[in-house]
Amino acid sequence: MVVLHAEGLTKQFGKVQALNGVNMEVKEGEVYGFIGPNGAGKSTTIRILLGILKASSGRASIFGKDVWRDAVDIHKRLAYVPGDVNLWSSLTGGEVIDFFTKMRGAEIDKKRKENLIDRFQLDPTKKCGTYSKGNRQKVALVSAFAADADLYILDEPTSGLDPLMERVFQECVMEAKEQGKSVILSSHILSEVERLCDTVGIIRQGEIIESGTLQDLRHLTRTNLLIETKTELTLQGLPGIHDVQQDGNTYQLQVDTEHLDQVIQHVSQSGVVKLESAPPTLEDLFMRHYEGEAGGVK
Amino acid sequence: MGSQLFLQIGKLSRLILRRDRVRILAWIFSFVLISLITVVAFDDLYSSQDERQEIAATMENPAITALIGKGYGLDHYTVGAMMAHQMLAMTLLIVGIMSILLVVRHTRSDEEEGRVELIRSLPTGRLANIGATLWMMTLTNIALALITGVGLYALGIESMDLNGSLLYGAALGVTGIFFAAVTALCAQLTETSKGVIGLSFLILGVSYLVRAVGDVTNETLSWFSPFGWVLESQVYVNDYWWPIVMTLVVAIVIAGVALYLNAIRDLGAGFIPTKGGKRHASRFSQHHIGLTLRLQKTSIISWAVVLFIFGATYGSVLGDTEAYFAEIELMKEVMQQPGVGSMTLQFVTMIAAIMAIFSTIPVMMSVFKVKKEEKQNRIEHVLATAISRPKFLGHYLLVALITSLIMFVSGALGLSIAGANVIEESVSFSDLFNAIIVYLPASWVLLGLALVFVGLGRFNGLAWLYLGFTFVIIYFGGILKFPDWVKNLSPYEHITSVPIDDFSIVSTFVITLVAIGLMVLGLYFYRRRDIKG
Ligand SMILES: Nc1ncnc2c1ncn2[C@@H]1O[C@H](COP(=O)(O)OP(=O)(O)O)[C@@H](O)[C@H]1O
Ligand SMILES: [Mg+2]
Numbered sequence: 001m002v003v004l005h006a007e008g009l010t011k012q013f014g015k016v017q018a019l020n021g022v023n024m025e026v027k028e029g030e031v032y033g034f035i036g037p038n039g040a041g042k043s044t045t046i047r048i049l050l051g052i053l054k055a056s057s058g059r060a061s062i063f064g065k066d067v068w069r070d071a072v073d074i075h076k077r078l079a080y081v082p083g084d085v086n087l088w089s090s091l092t093g094g095e096v097i098d099f100f101t102k103m104r105g106a107e108i109d110k111k112r113k114e115n116l117i118d119r120f121q122l123d124p125t126k127k128c129g130t131y132s133k134g135n136r137q138k139v140a141l142v143s144a145f146a147a148d149a150d151l152y153i154l155d156e157p158t159s160g161l162d163p164l165m166e167r168v169f170q171e172c173v174m175e176a177k178e179q180g181k182s183v184i185l186s187s188h189i190l191s192e193v194e195r196l197c198d199t200v201g202i203i204r205q206g207e208i209i210e211s212g213t214l215q216d217l218r219h220l221t222r223t224n225l226l227i228e229t230k231t232e233l234t235l236q237g238l239p240g241i242h243d244v245q246q247d248g249n250t251y252q253l254q255v256d257t258e259h260l261d262q263v264i265q266h267v268s269q270s271g272v273v274k275l276e277s278a279p280p281t282l283e284d285l286f287m288r289h290y291e292g293e294a295g296g297v298k
Numbered sequence: 299m300g301s302q303l304f305l306q307i308g309k310l311s312r313l314i315l316r317r318d319r320v321r322i323l324a325w326i327f328s329f330v331l332i333s334l335i336t337v338v339a340f341d342d343l344y345s346s347q348d349e350r351q352e353i354a355a356t357m358e359n360p361a362i363t364a365l366i367g368k369g370y371g372l373d374h375y376t377v378g379a380m381m382a383h384q385m386l387a388m389t390l391l392i393v394g395i396m397s398i399l400l401v402v403r404h405t406r407s408d409e410e411e412g413r414v415e416l417i418r419s420l421p422t423g424r425l426a427n428i429g430a431t432l433w434m435m436t437l438t439n440i441a442l443a444l445i446t447g448v449g450l451y452a453l454g455i456e457s458m459d460l461n462g463s464l465l466y467g468a469a470l471g472v473t474g475i476f477f478a479a480v481t482a483l484c485a486q487l488t489e490t491s492k493g494v495i496g497l498s499f500l501i502l503g504v505s506y507l508v509r510a511v512g513d514v515t516n517e518t519l520s521w522f523s524p525f526g527w528v529l530e531s532q533v534y535v536n537d538y539w540w541p542i543v544m545t546l547v548v549a550i551v552i553a554g555v556a557l558y559l560n561a562i563r564d565l566g567a568g569f570i571p572t573k574g575g576k577r578h579a580s581r582f583s584q585h586h587i588g589l590t591l592r593l594q595k596t597s598i599i600s601w602a603v604v605l606f607i608f609g610a611t612y613g614s615v616l617g618d619t620e621a622y623f624a625e626i627e628l629m630k631e632v633m634q635q636p637g638v639g640s641m642t643l644q645f646v647t648m649i650a651a652i653m654a655i656f657s658t659i660p661v662m663m664s665v666f667k668v669k670k671e672e673k674q675n676r677i678e679h680v681l682a683t684a685i686s687r688p689k690f691l692g693h694y695l696l697v698a699l700i701t702s703l704i705m706f707v708s709g710a711l712g713l714s715i716a717g718a719n720v721i722e723e724s725v726s727f728s729d730l731f732n733a734i735i736v737y738l739p740a741s742w743v744l745l746g747l748a749l750v751f752v753g754l755g756r757f758n759g760l761a762w763l764y765l766g767f768t769f770v771i772i773y774f775g776g777i778l779k780f781p782d783w784v785k786n787l788s789p790y791e792h793i794t795s796v797p798i799d800d801f802s803i804v805s806t807f808v809i810t811l812v813a814i815g816l817m818v819l820g821l822y823f824y825r826r827r828d829i830k831g
Binding site: 013014047050051052053054071072073075076078079080082084085086087088090091095099100102103104105140153 | 302305306309313316317411412413415416417418419420421422423424564565567571
């Protein structure tokens, strides 16, 4: 079942074209990784999906409802965590968590709340004004995961967390997924996206330039090979190979996936001693799309 | 969907109350307390009708009208009439300040820092946040109106009946609601909370000045100012309610426009576009002093312009004042009236002292910026570069001193250019200019005090309270007959009023020394304490 569907979203801020036809689809129980460089349009897309910004054109629906018109209904089943969380400095973390829960119209599930507070090692009795960025983020994360939402929208939610807390965060996302909930996770941390996400959308300059399952995307990219042969290899003239490093008869190279067959056939003629292949990391995939790009917007 | 625009406004209102209950109560309590104390003091100091008529006679001139508003019932100056004349306009101005500060906290500030985004991501109506803010301001001002009204009535003073007292309270309340609506509107226009505060204060100040000029020169002009409307209720004299209703209606219209604009704009956007900043720091900004100045440039320029206008406004009524006193002198030639010149001068020195206190506000704000920078963790970046702490704060001090010069000069120029234009004979350009400039050292005392609090890292509010006290001394010192020792607590009182009295080098020198002492103390404390952020 499709939880979220967006088609041709555009957004103009004065002269700045922030989004230029964004398409997205998230299914139930799916974790959708949303990646792209700074200023690519991730937050803008997310704010449109939240009905906070109005799209200049295009359509988007969540749970089959229009994101702008039916925002209130949608929000009853949705939890959002922004990347830069600012809270009310005179309220304690615990008060803020309870406030969010009450605003959702839910009873406060004390056990669930305490459990999350424990796992994130948050001191909920402190005033928000005294929290560090990471702690404010924890407050937002605890309120989000304490909510019984069907869709979690997380916009770079771990930018202030230490690696230990990031692990806790990842567990929470996995648990939500196991319960059949959907998650949109915008992130810079590719290992995180790789570990958590089923589907990935890559956005650049307001356009989704690549999307699909991690499997799908890997087909579009290169495989890392480590080859040791008996006799010297002549790699010149082979199509689709990159970044060759030679050390005696040991070679390290990247091969475009569509030319893998041809390369392996060629290599096997020289007597393979050792062959290691590694799937491309998201990092590679990402870098390949952004080679030569300093940022999203000139 | 229309019905959902304000969904959850109740819970958001409670959030505002939870955040601001102390603040709101403190404001209301102060207004009520000060109003009641003043009435008691008037009743005590001017207990007989004769005494009150005597005071009324001195109040009946254009200068005073410009300063505190038109007097009603001057021929039968009751305690109530006196209260409405002496206190109401100034209290309205401060009620306006309260509304501006409270509204901006919950609208543009929250929006700027992403809290409104969090609220909007919850099942809340699109207008629930601004709606809750306006609703809470309405309740706050109704409470202010009722408590003040009942409180004044409860004093049991003959001339202050229930109707008049409630009207007095209502005048405060409706002004609060009006400026809450104005601020809500400004919050739709500019993208930053600083911008909203600046714009709202500008409207507040200009409204007051328009009334000042209007009351003296042209009645129609006063009708362009909400102060003009509300004061037209002639509290405790004729007790008209219609100006209150009219102001309320206009406030509701303004609030409606604010809500409409809020509904049609993007979160985070404003209708007045902001221009992009510079890509590189100019050579100037690469120095720490330069950077500090650069960061305060907009604020310094705006204040300088405002003070110039302020000075020019009061300068421009000097002509009417002089003409008025000249007329009186003709009529009452036999009486031992002081000369025209000295009557006008009396007013000039009072205006000069008030302007000096106003000019001190941006000077103190300038040093208190350190505290704000510290709160937002920006100091670390600067202190991490090679710059010692006393030097760091010293730069702020230097910028504040430069600010004080700019402020005093621009206010003095406003007063003397406009004044010299309209005054025939009694006062010269340099008289007017010097009248303000002599107060510079007094403002440095306040600056030094502010620096001490920055050094201590707390109690900033006390410095503002002290500035407020100096204002009360100047403004009400005469009419409330404060004892000398109380007056002497204000540095502005120790400056001799040029051009009435001769300039005193000794007192100027002593006050400057006190200022320097406080500054050194501030730098010393700052070196010893922890930086919080
Ligand atoms: N309120 C706004 N006004 C003008 N431009 C904006 C606004 N919000 C975002 N942008 C621009 O839109 C682009 C996308 O921004 P954003 O969605 O925040 O990127 P990301 O979250 O991927 O880093 C950027 O170029 C940004 O400068
Ligand atoms: Mg972003």
